[in-house]
Amino acid sequence: MTRPDDLAGAGRRRTGWRAGAGLAAGAVLLAGCAAVPPVPAPATPSATPVVVEPAQAARIVTAASDALRAADTAGDPALLAQRVTGPEKDLRTAAFAVRAKGAQPAGTGAADELDPLTSMLPRQEGWPRFFLTVTDPGADEKPSLVVLRSDSAREPYRIWGTPSLLPGVSLPAVDAPSAGVEVVAPDEDTNLVAAPQAVADRYADVLTKGGASGFAAQFADDPYRSEVTASVAAQTAALSASGGTLTQQHTVQPGSVIAVRTRDGGALVVAALRWESTSTGPAGGRSGTLDPVLAALAGRERATSATVVREEVLAFAVPPTDGGPVRVLAAESGPVSVTAA
Amino acid sequence: MKRVLAWFLLLAGLGCAVAGTLLLTVLAPPRQLDVTESAPEPGTAVVTAPGLLELTGPQAALRASGTPQQQVFLGVARAADVAAWLGDASRTELTGVRGELESPSFTTRETPGAAAVDPRTADIWLASASGAGTAELDWPRTASADVEGGVVALAATDGTAAAPGTVSITWQLQGEQAEHPSAVPLVAAGAGALLLGAVGLLLTGRKGTP
Numbered sequence: 126m127t128r129p130d131d132l133a134g135a136g137r138r139r140t141g142w143r144a145g146a147g148l149a150a151g152a153v154l155l156a157g158c159a160a161v162p163p164v165p166a167p168a169t170p171s172a173t174p175v176v177v178e179p180a181q182a183a184r185i186v187t188a189a190s191d192a193l194r195a196a197d198t199a200g201d202p203a204l205l206a207q208r209v210t211g212p213e214k215d216l217r218t219a220a221f222a223v224r225a226k227g228a229q230p231a232g233t234g235a236a237d238e239l240d241p242l243t244s245m246l247p248r249q250e251g252w253p254r255f256f257l258t259v260t261d262p263g264a265d266e267k268p269s270l271v272v273l274r275s276d277s278a279r280e281p282y283r284i285w286g287t288p289s290l291l292p293g294v295s296l297p298a299v300d301a302p303s304a305g306v307e308v309v310a311p312d313e314d315t316n317l318v319a320a321p322q323a324v325a326d327r328y329a330d331v332l333t334k335g336g337a338s339g340f341a342a343q344f345a346d347d348p349y350r351s352e353v354t355a356s357v358a359a360q361t362a363a364l365s366a367s368g369g370t371l372t373q374q375h376t377v378q379p380g381s382v383i384a385v386r387t388r389d390g391g392a393l394v395v396a397a398l399r400w401e402s403t404s405t406g407p408a409g410g411r412s413g414t415l416d417p418v419l420a421a422l423a424g425r426e427r428a429t430s431a432t433v434v435r436e437e438v439l440a441f442a443v444p445p446t447d448g449g450p451v452r453v454l455a456a457e458s459g460p461v462s463v464t465a466a
Numbered sequence: 467m468k469r470v471l472a473w474f475l476l477l478a479g480l481g482c483a484v485a486g487t488l489l490l491t492v493l494a495p496p497r498q499l500d501v502t503e504s505a506p507e508p509g510t511a512v513v514t515a516p517g518l519l520e521l522t523g524p525q526a527a528l529r530a531s532g533t534p535q536q537q538v539f540l541g542v543a544r545a546a547d548v549a550a551w552l553g554d555a556s557r558t559e560l561t562g563v564r565g566e567l568e569s570p571s572f573t574t575r576e577t578p579g580a581a582a583v584d585p586r587t588a589d590i591w592l593a594s595a596s597g598a599g600t601a602e603l604d605w606p607r608t609a610s611a612d613v614e615g616g617v618v619a620l621a622a623t624d625g626t627a628a629a630p631g632t633v634s635i636t637w638q639l640q641g642e643q644a645e646h647p648s649a650v651p652l653v654a655a656g657a658g659a660l661l662l663g664a665v666g667l668l669l670t671g672r673k674g675t676p
Contacts, residue, residue: 161499161563161570167516167545167616174544174614178592185589207587250546278550279582281589 175246175305176254177282182244182302185282186258189273190239193217193284200224210274210283211381212397212436215461219422226421233459236271236287238263245393247385248305252277255285255383257395259296265289270296270440270455272383272395286397286438288455291348296454297387297442309384309392316445317392318343321384322377324443324451325396329375332400347453349439353400360404368407375400375437390445393454400435400458419463428465435460472666479659486652495567495639495646498523502634503572509556510582510625512633516545516616518560523638525606530621532599532630538623539585540601541594545616551590552620555582558629567639582625592617601630 177185192208202218209217213235220230241258255274262268267289273282290296299306309315311322319327327340335341335354344350361371381397406413412427419433420426440455499522503512512530519526519542532538543551556579560572586596592613595603603619610617621633 161565161567162522164515164517164562165520167520168614170614172614174546177589178613181589181592188589252550275589278547278553278590279588281587 172305173248173250175303176249176256177246179244179246179302182246182256182258183241185273186239186241186244186271189282189284193239196221208281208283211285212378212438212457212461213284213286215436216457216459219459219461223418223421228417228421231418231459234267234289234455234457235459236260236263236269236289238269239271239287241271242268244302245299245385246302246305247308249308254282256282257385257393260287267292270395272438274383286395286457288395288438288440288457290455291453294452294454297389297391297393299385299387299393307386309386309394311382311384313384316390317443318446318448318451319443321392321394321396321443322382324394324441325377325382325398325439328396328439328441328451328453329377329398332375332398333373343450345450345452347456349453349456349458357402360402364404364406368410369405371402371404373400373402378436384443387442389448391448392443394441394443396439396441398437398439400437401432402435403430403432405430415463415465418460419465422460423463423465425465431463431465433460434462468666469670472663472670474663475659475666476663479656479661479663482652482656483660484656486649486654486656489646489649489652493646494649498636498638499563499567499570500634500636501563501570501572502632503558503560503574504632505558505574505576505629506631508558508629508631508633509576509579510622510627510629511552511555511557511585512621512629513548513552513557513559514619514635515559515561516618518562518635519605519617519619520607520610521563521635521637523607523640525604525638526619527636528603528605528619528621529634529636530601530630531632532623532628534599536623536627536630537596537598538601538621538630539594539596540603540619540621541585541591542603542605542617542619543590543592544613545618547590548618548620551585551588552582554579555625556580560633560635582622584625585620585622 189208196204200221202221205214205217216233223230238261240261242261243259245257247256253274253276258271260269260271269287269289272286274285275282309321312320314320328344331338331341331344332353357373364371375398378397378399384392384394387393406429412429414427415423435458437458439453442452442454528540530538530540557577559575561575562573563570564573565571593603595601622629
C-alpha cells in the first residue's frame with residue numbers, strides 16, 4: 126500500500142528529474158545556436174603600400190630573367206615580348222638581328238648577370254608601376270640597375286632597362302626593400318637641384334652640345350659622356366676630312382623618366398634617351414663601307430649616308446638642393462636601327 | 467524541504483554535467499568551417515571580400531573546381547590590386563558567411579560586366595595555384611598580417627571564359643567557434659551542483675536517522 130508521503134516524494138523526484146532533463150535539453154539546444162563569426166574588417170593601411178612585396182619582387186625578377194635568358198639563347202625577339210619592353214627590348218632585338226647576320230653585336234653596357242642583390246620597391250598606388258633591382262656583378266664585374274615596369278594590373282612586370290654601373294660609382298643609399306621608397310614625380314623638384322625630367326633633358330643637351338651646353342657644369346664628369354664626346358669628335362673629324370658631315374642629337378624618350386627618393390633627400394633618376402646621328406659623305410663622293418654592326422642593321426654594306434638611331438638608358442644621382450653636381454651612375458647604349466642610302 | 471532542494475541540486479547538476487559533456491563531445495561544433503559556393507553563372511571571376519580569408523582559424527584552405535577541361539586558377543593578392551585587375555569584369559563576390567556552423571553558406575554579390583584576361587600573366591599575386599579542373603591553395607592568416615590594405619582571393623579560368631563553378635573555403639575553427647562557450651561552464655556548474663546536492667542529501671539523511 127502506497128503512503129501519501131511516498132506519493133509526495135515520488136512527485137518531488139519526478140519534478141527534480143524534469144528540471145535536470147530540462148536544463149540538459151536547454152543546454153543541448155544551445156549547441157545548435159553556434160553561428161558563424163562575422164567577417165573582420167581589414168586594418169586600414171598606415172602608409173601607401175609597396176608596389177610588390179619583397180618575396181613577390183624576387184619571384185618576378187626570376188621569371189623575367191628566365192624569359193630574357195631564354196630569348197638570348199634562342200636569339201628570338203618574339204620571346205622577348207612577354208617579359209621585356211622599352212629600350213631593353215629594342216636593344217636586344219637589334220643585337221639578335223646583328224647576330225643573325227653573322228656579326229658580333231657591340232657591347233651596350235647591359236646587365237650580363239640578372240641575379241638580384243637587393244631591390245628598391247616604391248610605395249605607390251595605381252599603374253603604371255615600376256621597381257628596381259641591383260644585380261650581382263657578372264663577368265663584366267659591373268653591378269647593374271635593372272628597371273622593371275608594369276603598365277597595368279593585368280600586365281606583368283617587364284625588364285625595361287639594365288644599365289650597368291659606371292666604374293668607380295656607388296649607388297646612393299635608399300631605404301630597405303620592406304620599408305619601400307618614395308616615388309618622385311618627373312616634374313617634382315622638392316629639395317632637389319632639379320626635377321627628374323629636367324635632369325634628363327639637361328643631360329641630353331649636354332650629350333648633344335658637349336661643353337657648349339649651358340648645363341654642362343651641372344653634371345660631374347663621367348666616363349659615358351667622355352666616350353660619347355670622343356666618339357662624336359672622331360667621327361666628325363673623319364667625315365670632315367673627306368668633306369662629309371655629322372649631325373647628332375640626344376632627346377629624352379617621352380614618359381621614360383622615373384625617380385625614387387634616396388636617403389640623403391636626393392633622388393635616383395632613370396631615363397631613356399634616343400640618340401640619332403646622321404653621317405653624310407661628300408656630295409658626289411663614293412660610298413663608304415659601313416661598320417659590320419651598322420651594316421647588319423641597315424641591310425647593306427656600303428652607303429653614302431647613314432642615320433643611326435641608338436637608345437640610351439641612364440641613371441643619375443640627383444643631390445638635394447646645394448648638394449653639388451648631378452652624377453651619372455649607370456649607362457646602357459646601343460644601336461637599334463640604321464637607315465642607309 | 468532541504469531534502470527536496472538537495473535532490474533538485476543533484477538532478478540539475480547531473481543534467482548540466484551531462485549536457486556540458488555532450489556539448490564537449492558528440493554535440494561539439496565542427497572542427498572546421500567548410501563553405502561552398504556553386505554558381506551556375508559566376509562571371510569571369512569569383513572573388514572574396516576583404517577580411518573573408520581571415521574569418522577564423524590559422525589559415526584558409528581554398529579550392530576551386532571547374533570542368534576537367536578547364537585550367538583553373540586560384541590567386542591571393544592585395545585587395546586594391548585585385549580590384550584594379552578586375553576593372554569592369556563580371557564577377558561574383560563572396561561577401562560573407564551566413565547560417566549555422568553545421569550548414570553555412572556564402573552571401574554573394576554578382577556584378578555583370580566584361581571579360582578580363584588570363585590572370586596568370588599578371589604579377590599582382592602574392593600566392594597562386596593552377597591546375598586542370600581543380601586548383602587548391604592554402605593561405606595562412608599570418609601572411610595577411612604582412613600585407614597592408616588586406617588581401618582577397620580570386621578564382622578564374624582563362625579570364626574570358628566562365629570562372630570555376632564551385633569555390634569552397636575551409637577554415638580551421640578556433641576559440642568560441644571551435645568549442646561551445648557554455649560547455650565548460652555547464653560541466654563546472656553541474657559538478658558543483660552535484661556535489662552540493664550529494665552533500666545536502668547526506669546531511670538531511672543523517673538528521674533523519676533516529
